Amino acid sequence: MNKKLITTLVMSSLVASAFAVSAGAAPADKATLKDENGKVHNVVGSLGKVSGATAEARAMAALDLVGKDFGFAKAQGNFKVKESHNDENGVAHTKMNQVINGINVLDHQMIVHEANGDVQGVTGDFAALTPNATKASITSVQASDKAVASTGFTGQLSRPAVAELTYVAQGNKAVLAYKVEVAFLDAAEPGRYQVLVNAVDGSIISSVNLIENASNAVGSGTGVLGDTKTINTTLNGSTYYLEDHTKAMTGDIETYDMKNGTSTGYYYTSTTNKWTATNQRAGVDAHYYAGQVYDYYKGLGRNSYDNNGSSIYSYTHYSSKYNNAFWDGAEMVYGDGDGVTFIALSGAFDVVGHELTHAVTETTCNLTYSGQSGALNESWSDAQASVMDSGDWMIGEDVYTPGTSGDALRYMDNPAKGGQPANMSGYVNTTSDNGGVHTNSGIPNKAFYNFATAIGSRTIAGKVWYTASRDYMTSSTNFSGARAATLSAVAALYGSTSSYYTALKTAWSNVGVN
Template sequence: MNKKLTAALVMTSLIASALAMSSAGASADKQVLKDGEGAVHNVVGNLGKVSGTTPEDRALKALDKAKDVYGFAKATDKFKVKKTHRDENGTTHTKLDRTIGGIPVFASEMIVHEADGDVQGITGIYSELTPTASKATLKAKEAITAAIAHTGYQGELSEAAQAELIYLPQADRAVLSYKVGVNYLGDSPGRWTVFVDATTGAVLDAYNMIEHVQGTGIGVLGDTKTIETTYRSGTYYLEDRSKPMSGMIQTKTYNNGIFSSNMTDADNVWDAPKQRAGVDAHYYTGVVYDYYLNNLGRNSYDNAGHTMLSYVNYSNKYNNAFWNGSSMTYGDGDGVNFRPFSGSLDVVAHELTHGVTERTSGLVYRNQSGALNESWSDAMAAAITGDDWLIGEDICIPSGAYTAFRSMSDPTAYGDPAHMNQYVNTSADNGGVHTNSGIPNKAFYSFATAIGSRDIAAKVWYIASRDYMVSNTNFSGARAATLQACSALYGSGSSYYSALQSAWSGVGVY
């Protein structure tokens, strides 16, 4: 979740997004939405009826209704259903992976929205791609070796690296590649995604999703909290089994190293200094769980009640917190600028929301989709805390160099853009994911304050991510997605809808 802690990057370019009505295949009640580069990202409105006994049948037929807009001949054999979900209003959202010869194309999903055969819209970007190969000549284990070497890490991985054969879009080509996940711990932990050409062994692209910068229990700030624990064989454990989930909320410690153990206590009064980070991680994870369940109907980050596992006391004076795909890890801070990172509810909420995003829209962690990934975590954190519009202020030591990571009400106060005319083009920070998140952050702030409810704004953001966004959604697509979610929840004629339009227009996103 870390904010860059160096001088603000120079704001260099104006990135414009656009909403347009396409003449190709458009009717009076069908709108084709395009971004600033002319790519179609949504077709909305009444697209007609489709038949079929399964969501997959209906989704493929629905895509054929927009084939002229997107530019493909037939959906069959080009798309494969990934998952389907029926929302609270009876609309079925079917997400499909784009495929070439049965092999998925990375970050190229489509979502069909239909209710009992009435097609209400399609979300996704499509462009013609020419495959470079149909069969891999490189073995998966060779791709894994190349991927690990690219990260520069030479120690033992925290989990076995996995390689998946995919097509990677590059300009107008689809390069047959292995998508390799490389995860490790240490002073600078990594959660890398590396793309290796499946015919040449060359590394085509790579990014690290972990960004680095400089009873009762007592929390990091000295406050006393009531926490749920488990008693076994004369010892208390930080295990909360009271939630209506198949798993539990569990907190462990790295003991200021990289090898974990259970957090335990003899009398269930967790008041030792080294326990404070664990008390807060445990308690705040429960708060986040309760918010998602009670306000949004989501049971844990995966909506299947999976265990929410946290690790504290990571490494030595580690200034970071990160989600690794299945658990949370918090450093203790350096004691000069930062306290333990679990000592802030908004930090915990932010990181756990990365897990929710990973399992809903799956926003790729770079460029505009990565900035949206960061912003969605900030937005949910602001809704869950409900007190101010700063992120991370509770773990910043007053005598240190920082007062917060970001401000949603005034992103420019921390060197981040608040409008598209300040958008930062950069190769750093995965394309400025923390910096450019200021733009959608400001839109969320403006929307929530205009309607007087963070909870309603958060519900719109959550439904947008769950039902109307794909992994490569950009800012223009996010505007369309949140408006679709708002319409589904409250109607397109509501004051909420008009306030949301104004919020996005206010930051220059159309």
């Protein structure tokens, strides 16, 4: 996470006013919401009645009601159902991918919000695109090889690179491409690259490392700070392991020691179940805090990061003096820090909460890690971390710059202290850091702070933010869309006439997102 403020470009304030309908509230007039560029991201209100035996069938019919607003003639042939679920009020949220020739268009999704055939709103991003090709000229294996080669990594991958056909929007063209994930730990800097390979000529369209490799990570661990924690372990024979099987999940929570290597994790073991050795402290913290994060999301109705009860794996003592912690798409990885910028990163609850929330975001709305959606990805992790670790409004303070007391990596209440803008008037337009994701996240961070303090509850604010990401956000959601999503969430949970709804509108308006 980056504290540096790069070149500043003042952007015009957002012009769309957000609007939402709560379950049980009187139907509101139809409203079309647009971002600062005039692009529609939500159509809400009483949109009409649709029929169908399933939520998926009703969602397809609902899209036809808003086709003119988003710019398509009919839903059939343009969309494919991804998944559907009902929220606590019985509203079905059905996610649909835009498709061309049956192939997904990257980062173009719609969400239909419907209850018993009454369409309450549609969220999403559609683009009228002309495909450059209907079939690939290179194989998936060739695309994977090109993707791996583009990263410069020549060692053993963490998992096989798998290529998936997709269309990529470039202007008004849809370029047929393979999306390939290339993940590796056994390197000076770990990688989890999303590489887009042109399926016609094999050229690299883009390559983004989803792991932030600069000295800007945060970490947590009370064991690291010398405090005592109660942890759940497993006894096998006469040996105890850092494995927690007490959670109501299909998998478990397991923590490993990489012993300052980059490719192999080793069991933490004890014959006494007393984990007091210096080299065990990072493991104690990672293990304990992973359990705390699981419990937090279980309280929100989510079973592990993916809501499927999957295991949470944590790997500590990664590399040597490594100033970062990250979610690599399958597991948590923590460095020890260099002792100057950071100490062991698993030593901070808010860091563990932040990083594991990236896993939650990836399996809810999967916010694209660049530009405004990337800044929201970072901000959503900060927001939930600040709910879990609620003693202050700082992020990473327990492990950041041990030689300087009282400072932090970021400040939710005063983003400027961490070199971030707190208002759209200070929005930073840059190509660095995937479009300033660690910089511009200060704006939605301040909106969250404004909301939580106005209503006097971080817990409620965190529930609203989670519901928004689960039900009302897509991978391309921007700041304006996030305002609309959180307002829809607070309306669904507490009503559009509640004081919470009014407070949330003010919270966003006060950071220049209207």
